[in-house]
Amino acid sequence: MSRFKYSVGPWNVHEGADAYGPATRETIPFEEKIKSFKQMGFDAIQFHDDDAVPDMNNMTQDEIIGEAKKVKALLDKYDLKAEFVAPRLWMDKHTIDGGFTSNSKEDREFAMWRAFRSIDIANALGCDKIVLWLAREGTICYESKSPVQTTKWLIEAINRMLEYDKKIKIMIETKPNEPVDRSVCPTLGHAMAISSATIDPSRVGGLLESAHAMLAGLDPASEIGFAMAMGKLWGVHLNDQNGMKFDQDKSFGVENLRTAFNQMKVLMENGFGKNGEYIGLDVKVMRTQKQDGSYKHLENSLKIAKMLEEKIMKFDYEFQKKCVEERDYETLEMYVMELLMKG
Ligand code: 3MF
Ligand code: MG
Numbered sequence: 492m493s494r495f496k497y498s499v500g501p502w503n504v505h506e507g508a509d510a511y512g513p514a515t516r517e518t519i520p521f522e523e524k525i526k527s528f529k530q531m532g533f534d535a536i537q538f539h540d541d542d543a544v545p546d547m548n549n550m551t552q553d554e555i556i557g558e559a560k561k562v563k564a565l566l567d568k569y570d571l572k573a574e575f576v577a578p579r580l581w582m583d584k585h586t587i588d589g590g591f592t593s594n595s596k597e598d599r600e601f602a603m604w605r606a607f608r609s610i611d612i613a614n615a616l617g618c619d620k621i622v623l624w625l626a627r628e629g630t631i632c633y634e635s636k637s638p639v640q641t642t643k644w645l646i647e648a649i650n651r652m653l654e655y656d657k658k659i660k661i662m663i664e665t666k667p668n669e670p671v672d673r674s675v676c677p678t679l680g681h682a683m684a685i686s687s688a689t690i691d692p693s694r695v696g697g698l699l700e701s702a703h704a705m706l707a708g709l710d711p712a713s714e715i716g717f718a719m720a721m722g723k724l725w726g727v728h729l730n731d732q733n734g735m736k737f738d739q740d741k742s743f744g745v746e747n748l749r750t751a752f753n754q755m756k757v758l759m760e761n762g763f764g765k766n767g768e769y770i771g772l773d774v775k776v777m778r779t780q781k782q783d784g785s786y787k788h789l790e791n792s793l794k795i796a797k798m799l800e801e802k803i804m805k806f807d808y809e810f811q812k813k814c815v816e817e818r819d820y821e822t823l824e825m826y827v828m829e830l831l832m833k834g
Contacts, residue, residue, distance in 0.1 A: 493797050494759070498574040498769035499528050500537035504785050507778040513731040516782050525569055527786055532793060535572040535769050539579040540609040543616065547608060548583070555608050559615035566616065572615035574769050575662065575726065578605040581626035581670065591648035592641040592675055601645065603651060610656045620725065621652065622698055624664040629671035641675045642685070650690045662698040662725045665742060667707040669738050678707050679718045686723060700728035700773055701754060702738055705747075712753035716755075719761045727763075728773035729754065738774040743792040744799065748831060755799040756806070770796065802830055 501524050506514035525536055541547050544558040566573060580590035580602050588594055590602030609621055628645060630636050649661055663685060667677035676682055681695045686695035697718045704711035718724035731741040731751065744751035758770070776788040807826070814823035 493800060495764050495770045495800070496767075497532065497796070498533040498535035498537050499533050499789060499791060500539070500771075500773065501525070501542050502539070503772060503774055503789060505775065507776075507780070512778070515778055516780070516785060519785060522565060525565065525571060528789075529569045529571055529657065531786065531789060533571070534555050535574040536566065537622075537771055538576045538612070538616065539573050540568060540576055540605060540612055540724075541579050543573075543576065543612050544608075547605075552608065552611060555616050556611050559612040563616050573613070573618040574611045574771065575618060575622045576616065577622035577664075578602070578609040578611040578774060580605060580628075586627055587768035588635075589629070589641075589671075592628045592636065592649055593646045594636065597737065599648075600813040603648060606648065606652050607655050610652065610659050613659065614656070619658055620660050620662055622662050622664050623649075624666065625674060625676050626666075627671055628676065629668075629674040631672050633673065638675070645675055646685060646688050649695060651692050653689060653694055660694045660696065660725065662696050664698040664700060664703070664726075664728070665707075666700065666738075669706070678704070678709060679714045679724075683718065683721050696723035696725040698726035698728060698771075699724065700730065701743070701751075702730050702732035702740060702773075703728075705732040706735055706738060708735060710750065710753075712750060712757050715754055716757045716761070719757065719763070719827040721722065725766075725768055726764065726771055727754075727758070728771050729792065730772065732754045740773060742788045742795065743773050744795040745791070749827065751795065752799050752802060752827070752831060755796060759800065759803050760833075772796075805830065 504519055504524050506516045506518055508514045543562045544555050580586050585601040595601050613621060633662060644730050652661060656702045663676060663682040665676055665682050667674050667676050676685060679699055682697040686692045689695050701711040704714045715724055729743040730745045731743055731746040732739050733746045772792050774788045774792050776785060811823060
């Protein structure tokens with residue numbers, strides 16, 4: 492029995508298209524996906540604004556809220572919660588040069604419209620968290636934007652969201668690059684600094700994705716620990732990554748098992764989940780997978796996470812203390828390796 496509640500987004504089950512090739516699997520309807528998520532043991536669903544309300548750009552605020560309420564009824568039917576809503580600010584023609592930090596004022600206003608509607612959708616779905624994955628907030632040509640101005644625009648946009656809804660909480664999902672070359676807010680350290688510069692730091696925190704930390708050359712467990720020390724880690728996207736290349740969204744733990752162990756360990760030791768936080772997955776199944784294997788990466792990631800929970804329950808803190816007292820870290824390291832490798 493896991494001590495955590497787990498969440499997943501509908502985009503975790505996808506058709507297999509990548510930058511160099513088309514889809515390899517059929518689209519699975521939204522309701523079928525969430526039904527399967529429930530059967531697999533997930534407790535909550537992560538949403539993009541247009542996962543909940545497709546075609547929202549062509550709808551009024553009332554119409555958007557009406558559609559979102561239908562999705563809430565569907566969640567209720569399967570006894571699932573909504574964890575967060577994230578404005579998808581990277582697909583639209585208005586966000587070619589970024590959203591909140593676009594050089595175009597009109598496009599910055601479009602990004603705000605999507606952010607405000609995301610808050611409306613979150614309220615209709617009964618959740619109080621917005622995620623900002625700042626996909627195109629940065630540069631692909633360094634001289635095209637001022638790093639000072641873009642940082643200020645980002646803080647201003649967050650302030651406007653905090654003013655729009657006095658209860659909403661914002662989690663910044665940091666990523667150093669891809670699709671941009673250089674992001675405005677690449678690490679959780681940056682997110683914490685942005686938080687403290689807003690009008691209500693108590694409502695601005697972070698979401699750490701394992702692969703994103705690795706792309707920044709950082710250890711995800713340390714990023715998690717840093718934000719937890721600030722009381723501001725409100726979400727995670729656990730997955731894995733083979734080195735500093737494109738964002739792979741591999742199943743949790745399949746490349747870096749010890750790092751995965753330490754992510755779970757820091758979450759468990761510091762009471763993650765005590766305020767209702769979910770352990771989120773953000774994983775992609777391999778493009779080679781056939782239709783009937785569309786969920787295998789989720790099953791595997793959940794299984795690995797839960798197996799690591801069990802390992803951590805067995806972690807001998809007395810033995811660790813002794814090794815630390817004796818400054819015998821070689822023995823401590825070997826203890827961890829044996830713990831992970833023994834059945
Ligand atoms: C990209 C991501 C995103 C975000 C999602 C929710 C598509 O690297 O991780 O997944 O997690 O948009 O904010
Ligand atoms: Mg993510």
